[in-house]
Amino acid sequence: xxxxxxxxxxxxxxxLIFLGISMPYWLTTESIGxxxxxxxxEHSPSGxxxxxxxxxxxxxxxxxxxxxxxxAVLLGxxxxxxxxxxxxxxxxxxxxxxxxxxxxxxxxxxxxxxxTPAILIILSIILLQKLEKGRLSLxxxxxxxxxxxxxxxxxxxxxxxxxxxxxxxxxSTKVKQLAVQIGFVESLSLYSLVLCAIFLINAVILTGYLIxxxxxxxxxxxKLEALEARSDREMLNxxxxxxxxxxxxxxxxxxxxxxxxDEKIKEYCSNVSISIRSMSEMISEILCESRKNWCSxxxxxxxxxxxxxxxxxxxxxxxxxxESEKIQLRINKIRMTRxxxxxxxxxxxxxxxxxxxxxxxxxxxxxxxxxxxxxxNGIGMSEEEKEKAWKAGYSTKQHPGIGLSFVQQVxxxxxxxxxxxxxxxxxxxxxxxxxxxxxxxxxx
Numbered sequence: 001x002x003x004x005x006x007x008x009x010x011x012x013x014x015x016l017i018f019l020g021i022s023m024p025y026w027l028t029t030e031s032i033g034x035x036x037x038x039x040x041x042e043h044s045p046s047g048x049x050x051x052x053x054x055x056x057x058x059x060x061x062x063x064x065x066x067x068x069x070x071x072a073v074l075l076g077x078x079x080x081x082x083x084x085x086x087x088x089x090x091x092x093x094x095x096x097x098x099x100x101x102x103x104x105x106x107x108x109x110x111x112x113x114x115x116t117p118a119i120l121i122i123l124s125i126i127l128l129q130k131l132e133k134g135r136l137s138l139x140x141x142x143x144x145x146x147x148x149x150x151x152x153x154x155x156x157x158x159x160x161x162x163x164x165x166x167x168x169x170x171x172s173t174k175v176k177q178l179a180v181q182i183g184f185v186e187s188l189s190l191y192s193l194v195l196c197a198i199f200l201i202n203a204v205i206l207t208g209y210l211i212x213x214x215x216x217x218x219x220x221x222x223k224l225e226a227l228e229a230r231s232d233r234e235m236l237n238x239x240x241x242x243x244x245x246x247x248x249x250x251x252x253x254x255x256x257x258x259x260x261x262d263e264k265i266k267e268y269c270s271n272v273s274i275s276i277r278s279m280s281e282m283i284s285e286i287l288c289e290s291r292k293n294w295c296s297x298x299x300x301x302x303x304x305x306x307x308x309x310x311x312x313x314x315x316x317x318x319x320x321x322x323e324s325e326k327i328q329l330r331i332n333k334i335r336m337t338r339x340x341x342x343x344x345x346x347x348x349x350x351x352x353x354x355x356x357x358x359x360x361x362x363x364x365x366x367x368x369x370x371x372x373x374x375x376x377n378g379i380g381m382s383e384e385e386k387e388k389a390w391k392a393g394y395s396t397k398q399h400p401g402i403g404l405s406f407v408q409q410v411x412x413x414x415x416x417x418x419x420x421x422x423x424x425x426x427x428x429x430x431x432x433x434x435x436x437x438x439x440x441x442x443x444x
Contacts, residue, residue, distance in 0.1 A: 009138070010082075013075035017096065020068020024104055027064055029171050032056060038174055045182040051191055054175055058153045058195075065121075065149055070142050072096040073125060077134075089129045097122055116165035117152045124148045128207060135214035144207050151199030157192040159185050220391065224405055243280065250276045292414070297327040297363055297370065304340050304361070316344070319362035327363075327370060329434055331414055336432075339410040343374035343430050346404075350378030350428060362429075370434050377427040386420050407432065 029035050037053045076092035079085075101114035128144060136144070156167035159176045167176060179188040250273060257269040301320060321327065329336075344359060351357025360375040381389070389404045404418065411418045411432050422428040 009074060010078045013071045013078060016067040016071025016074065017100075018071075020065065020071060021100055021103055023064040023067065027060065029057070029060065032060060034060065034171060038171070038178070041178055045178065047182065047184045047187060050175065050178055050182070050184055050188060054157045054188065054192065057171055057175065058150065058157065061153045061156070062146065062149045065153075066142070066146060068100050069093070069097065069121065069125070069149065070138070070145055073129070073141060073145070074138055076129075081134075090126050093125050093129075094122060097125075115156075115168050116161075117155055119165075120152050120155075121148060124152070124203075131207065132211055132214075135218070136210055140210045144203055144210070147199045147203035147206060151196045151203060154192040154196035154199070158189045158196075160189060224409070246276055246280055292330050292332050294328050294330050295333050296325050297321070297329060298324040300329065300331070300333060300336065300340075301361065301363075303333060304337050304344075314348070315359075317358060317360040319360060321363060321365060324363065327365060329370060331434070335410050336414070339407040339432065340372065340374065342407055343432075346430075347374050347376035347378075347428075350376040354378065368435060372432045372434065373429045375427060375429040380424040380426050381420065381422040381428055382424060386422060389420065404430070 034053060034056050037049060037056070041049050041053070072093040073089075075096070076089045079092060080088035097118065098114060101118070125145075125148075128141070128148075132141070155161055156169065156172045157175060158166060159179060161167065162173075162176065167173065176185075176188070179185050253269050253272050253276070257266055257273075260266065260269075297320065301318065301324070305316075340361070344361070347359040348357075351359065354377075356377070358377050360373075362373045362375065364371045364373070390408060391405065404420075407430070408418045411434070414434055416432060416434040418430065418432055420428065420430050
């Protein structure tokens with residue numbers, strides 16, 4: 001799965017690179033009206049028109065450059081991961097970005113200038129790659145790159161920076177010449193520098209925020225894994241220790257069966273032995289949590305009922321498809337039961353103290369997906385509460401949340417998802433979405 005995704009992202013990077021090379025041919029200053037504005041200013045000079053022209057030109061240059069720069073960064077990231085060479089993340093953009101200007105200049109667009117802005121953008125990309133250390137997604141990087149590109153492109157419109165390699169393109173040169181002619185040099189310089197500063201500062205702040213956010217997410221994941229690992233270790237130790245008394249009981253039952261002649265007692269011994277073997281299989285399934293077997297929906301729900309509701313006065317409504325015996329799921333029954341029982345416990349917490357409180361277990365089939373839901377008619381959850389509910393350790397007795405991080409982990413271990421439907425005052429439903437098997441259960 002990861003290898004296939006990696007290949008798709010490499011092809012996406014190449015597609016963005018080719019798009020970036022082609023854009024100057026069909027997205028031109030003439031097509032968006034910049035040439036018309038310049039001709040109008042030659043006859044009727046205007047400071048406002050000049051600023052509008054400069055803004056359109058910077059926007060155009062940013063739009064044309066973004067796919068190529070982003071494609072170069074993406075290609076470097078993915079090839080670096082594939083070949084485990086971190087230096088490729090920097091080397092590939094460093095090679096490809098100047099290559100774009102060479103390719104375009106060798107074709108039909110002369111003087112497509114590779115100047116100081118391009119060098120500054122390359123340095124910014126190198127710095128970004130060094131700082132983010134693989135934490136930022138393609139979308140996050142594109143947000144930062146837009147800010148950097150838009151900010152640096154404004155330096156091309158500052159007349160006094162021309163001598164330092166800025167704004168040698170034909171249109172930028174024409175804009176600055178018009179600024180000189182109408183005495184608008186200082187205003188254009190101030191306008192460009194202020195916008196440049198705003199976007200570059202915003203890029204720095206956005207980069208810091210996104211990196212910090214990803215670090216917090218990574219720490220949250222580590223915390224969740226640590227909590228789960230500690231809980232699993234304790235459970236596994238306890239479960240493993242259960243095998244010793246079970247073996248002793250089975251041995252004693254065998255001795256009783258050998259020593260007595262009463263057929264009824266022999267039948268009882270046989271039933272006890274069957275129960276012991278069944279419990280031993282359950283323990284083995286817990287110890288090997290990655291083990292998955294085919295299980296019907298009805299069998300799973302019956303197992304949940306026996307685990308959580310058997311021997312109690314707790315009332316739960318069931319809304320299951322009529323042919324639930326035919327709906328097959330490939331799951332680890334023990335872990336999935338733990339997840340559903342966790343949702344049931346949370347649902348009962350949500351209706352605690354309500355005379356008309358109700359908990360419902362339901363299942364729906366959509367195409368080849370099976371949705372398992374646990375509903376309550378409690379007070380419901382706000383959007384803020386739904387976001388907090390996924391955090392490890394978050395707990396409240398007023399709505400589901402105490403075990404959603406574990407439920408999500410179980411669902412993802414089965415290539416499934418979890419989501420919450422809730423309305424304030426109406427109640428909450430937590431759905432676990434799983435993929436069913438190629439069985440006749442999907443024919444109705």
